[in-house]
Amino acid sequence: xxxxxxxxxxxxxxxxxxxxxxxxxxxxxxxxxxxxxxxxxxxxxxxxxxxxxxxxxxxxxxxxxxxxxxxxxxxxxxxxxxxxxxxxxxxxxxxxxxxxxxxxxxxxxxxxxxxxxxxxxxxxxxxxxxxxxxxxxxxxxxxxxxxxxxxxxxxxxxxxxxxxxxxxxxxxxxxxxxxxxxxxxxxxxxxxxxxxxxxxxxxxxxxxxxxxxxxxxxxxxxxxxxxxxxxxxxxxxxxxxxxxxxxxxxxxxxxxxxxxxxxxxxxxxxxxxxxxxxxxxxxxxxxxxxxxxxxxxxxxxxxxxxxxxxxxxxxxxxxxxxxxxxxxxxxxxxxxxxxxxxxxxxxxxxxxxxxxxxxxxxxxxxxxxxxxxxxxxxxxxxxxxxxxxxxxxxxxxxxxxxxxxxxxxxxxxxxxxxxxxxxxxxxxxxxxxxxxxxxxxxxxxxxxxxxxxxxxxxxxxxxxxxxxxxxxxxxxxxxxxxxxxxxxxxxxxxxxxxxxxxxxxxxxxxxxxxxxxxxxxxxxxxxxxxxxxxxxxxxxxxxxxxxxxxxxxxxxxxxxxxxxxxxxxxxxxxxxxxxxxxxxxxxxxxxxxxxxxxxxxxxx
Numbered sequence: 001x002x003x004x005x006x007x008x009x010x011x012x013x014x015x016x017x018x019x020x021x022x023x024x025x026x027x028x029x030x031x032x033x034x035x036x037x038x039x040x041x042x043x044x045x046x047x048x049x050x051x052x053x054x055x056x057x058x059x060x061x062x063x064x065x066x067x068x069x070x071x072x073x074x075x076x077x078x079x080x081x082x083x084x085x086x087x088x089x090x091x092x093x094x095x096x097x098x099x100x101x102x103x104x105x106x107x108x109x110x111x112x113x114x115x116x117x118x119x120x121x122x123x124x125x126x127x128x129x130x131x132x133x134x135x136x137x138x139x140x141x142x143x144x145x146x147x148x149x150x151x152x153x154x155x156x157x158x159x160x161x162x163x164x165x166x167x168x169x170x171x172x173x174x175x176x177x178x179x180x181x182x183x184x185x186x187x188x189x190x191x192x193x194x195x196x197x198x199x200x201x202x203x204x205x206x207x208x209x210x211x212x213x214x215x216x217x218x219x220x221x222x223x224x225x226x227x228x229x230x231x232x233x234x235x236x237x238x239x240x241x242x243x244x245x246x247x248x249x250x251x252x253x254x255x256x257x258x259x260x261x262x263x264x265x266x267x268x269x270x271x272x273x274x275x276x277x278x279x280x281x282x283x284x285x286x287x288x289x290x291x292x293x294x295x296x297x298x299x300x301x302x303x304x305x306x307x308x309x310x311x312x313x314x315x316x317x318x319x320x321x322x323x324x325x326x327x328x329x330x331x332x333x334x335x336x337x338x339x340x341x342x343x344x345x346x347x348x349x350x351x352x353x354x355x356x357x358x359x360x361x362x363x364x365x366x367x368x369x370x371x372x373x374x375x376x377x378x379x380x381x382x383x384x385x386x387x388x389x390x391x392x393x394x395x396x397x398x399x400x401x402x403x404x405x406x407x408x409x410x411x412x413x414x415x416x417x418x419x420x421x422x423x424x425x426x427x428x429x430x431x432x433x434x435x436x437x438x439x440x441x442x443x444x445x446x447x448x449x450x451x452x453x454x455x456x457x458x459x460x461x462x463x464x465x466x467x468x469x470x471x472x473x474x475x476x477x478x479x480x481x482x483x484x485x486x487x488x489x490x491x492x493x494x495x496x497x498x499x500x501x502x503x504x505x506x507x508x509x510x511x512x513x514x515x516x517x518x519x520x521x522x523x524x525x526x527x528x529x530x531x532x533x534x535x536x537x538x539x540x541x542x543x544x545x546x547x548x549x550x551x552x553x554x555x556x557x558x559x560x561x562x563x564x565x566x567x568x569x570x571x572x573x574x575x576x577x578x579x580x581x582x583x584x585x586x587x588x589x590x591x592x593x594x595x596x597x598x599x600x601x602x603x604x
Contacts, residue, residue, distance in 0.1 A: 020210075023285040030281035033274040040271060044091030051085035055241040064257050077246075077260050078253045087263055089241040094224045094271065097158045101223030102216060104162025105169050110212060112166070113173025114200050118181050120376045127174070131167045139164045140226075144235060152237045154227055161226055165219065172215055176208040183207075185420040188412060191371055192432035192483065193405030196397075202431065207422055210283075217279030221272045228268055243268040318346040319523050320370070320491055325383035327365055327374065327547075336379055340365050340547040343383070349490065352517065352524040354538035354555070356531065356570070362547040363527045367493050370525070371410055372400040387491065405432055409489035411513075413496035415476035419468035426464035429483045437487060451482040455512055474505035478512065485516050492517070495527045510537050531571065535559060543567045 024030040043050065052071050053059075062069070062076030069075060074083040116127030142164070143157055150156035180186065181204060189199050230236055231244030238245065243264045250261030325343040328336035340362040347353045355363050368374050370385055372392065385392040387407060392400070404410075412418045420428055429451070430444040439447065445464075452460035455478045468476060477497060484492060494513065498506040514537060517524055526538055534541055534555065542552040543566065551564040562568045 020285040027281050029277055033278040036274045040091055043088055047088035051088055053082040053085045055086045055089040056239055074263055077249055086241045090243045093240055093242050097154055097227035098220045098223040100155055100158040101162045102219045104159055105166040109166035109169025110173050113170045114177055117174040117177025131170045135167045147235055154236050177204055180204050180207050184417040188418040191404050191410040193401050194435050203420055214279050214283045217275050217282055221275035319349050319388055320347040321386045323384045326381045328379045328381050329377055343549050345542050347523045349523050350521045352526055352538045354534040354541045355527045356534055356541055357544035361544040363544055367495055367527050406487045407489055408491045409484035411480055411484045411494040411497045413499040415473055415480050421468055425466055425479050432483055433486050451486055455482045477509055488520055491523045493525045
């Protein structure tokens with residue numbers, strides 16, 4: 001265990017995450033606006049008890065009655081109806097209208113936004129086309145035209161308004177999902193075997209909830225304003241009490257009793273202002289910036305050309321067999337350009353194969369092909385990938401999901417970026433375990449705590465309850481390894497598992513992988529560009545250049561007598577303390593003054 005990890009776990013001064021609810025409780029604006037809305041809604045609920053007259057009950061004695069008259073707290077309107085009673089009942093009308101319009105808009109917009117943003121280009125094109133079509137409808141005019149069909153019922157009108165306003169929610173959610181689905185922690189959840197529905201609900205929707213909640217507050221105010229506006233124009237039933245109808249009647253009687261106009265205008269203004277200010281407070285509490293880690297691909301199943309046999313054959317000679325694998329991407333001209341070409345390799349149980357090469361050599365593309373998480377535009381033009389005799393190319397997403405996290409596991413690079421920052425470490429590990437092993441919550445918790453102890457974490461319970469930002473990089477990598485081996489996979493793909501870790505932690509992580517491999521008799525495909533890692537951990541090495549395997553053999557043979565010039569070049573580029581630089585220094589550069597200066601040394 002490194003000093004880094006010990007210091008992280010031993011520290012008792014780690015700041016705890018402040019929950020959005022606690023932030024709201026500390027915000028005077030949020031408390032005041034929420035309190036005002038609560039009092040207004042409570043007045044509406046208690047209107048049958050507080051009002052001494054019905055909202056449509058008229059009396060000739062109360063026509064244009066002044067405020068404070070017995071039984072008429074705020075006076076009477078020009079029809080002799082109690083203004084206070086109508087004001088309270090108008091609150092109920094407005095809140096019901098807001099809930100219907102907002103609820104329908106959220107249901108349609110959020111659902112379509114999640115689907116359109118997360119799934120492939122075809123689904124996104126269909127959803128975009130449908131909502132673009134809805135946006136072309138003139139909303140207010142359409143509501144007025146459809147009033148005869150709705151019978152003037154404001155609830156039906158608000159239902160239609162919810163459908164029309166769902167386009168804004170759809171675009172908000174869709175754009176947020178397009179960004180979030182590229183996060184590495186979403187890839188990690190998918191590789192662990194979680195279903196798309198669970199990923200959308202637990203990881204994607206939870207992360208983008210802030211802007212949706214903020215939009216809900218503003219949409220609620222917009223729905224109330226629209227219902228009041230239609231009532232002001234006289235569109236709807238005149239028996240339904242509404243702020244708009246009261247403002248319209250008060251405006252007509254403005255010069256005789258101006259207070260009939262003031263009371264409903266003031267109440268409507270307070271409600272709308274409270275929702276707007278509450279939305280601003282929600283934005284401050286929820287809309288926190290998050291780091292955007294880089295991503296290599298987007299999760300999708302590749303297309304195959306010249307189909308592949310997906311049946312389970314006879315027992316294979318190797319646990320993993322890759323034959324003549326080729327992966328291509330379309331160019332702007334429509335032609336396919338291969339980025340992986342003719343890759344063939346094999347891997348046995350208990351063996352570690354190092355896949356080595358410089359950046360862009362095709363290492364990660366090959367690894368992602370084994371996992372079935374190549375991007376949508378990727379095309380597997382030929383080849384075969386067999387795991388224990390079963391062909392993987394051509395399997396459906398559901399069949400691949402059944403293999404991920406159970407038969408094949410994945411340890412990604414950049415450990416901090418592959419953990420969901422909004423969830424505790426324990427909840428993320430339990431989620432993948434329960435999805436693949438169908439465990440109860442109690443059994444999954446006990447198993448996860450045992451795994452954390454197994455990978456050398458000194459305080460498993462504390463780590464279980466911690467968020468990713470509260471643990472070190474080395475600790476996060478141990479957590480990812482624990483999640484990968486939770487289901488005792490037969491094949492572990494480790495993609496640069498020691499990247500961004502200090503040397504001491506790198507050695508500990510490699511020792512941990514080696515120990516777990518021996519315990520489970522697990523095959524390990526180690527994707528790396530670090531020959532030091534290869535020499536320490538791998539029994540065989542495959543060297544890739546420009547998408548091709550140019551040399552493969554035992555690690556000792558590769559290091560002792562490399563055959564391919566590219567392999568010799570990679571080994572020759574390794575710096576050590578015994579070698580001196582033989583390249584000449586940069587030539588002097590003549591500057592305008594006539595003097596010479598060396599502007600920059602060549603980087604080693």
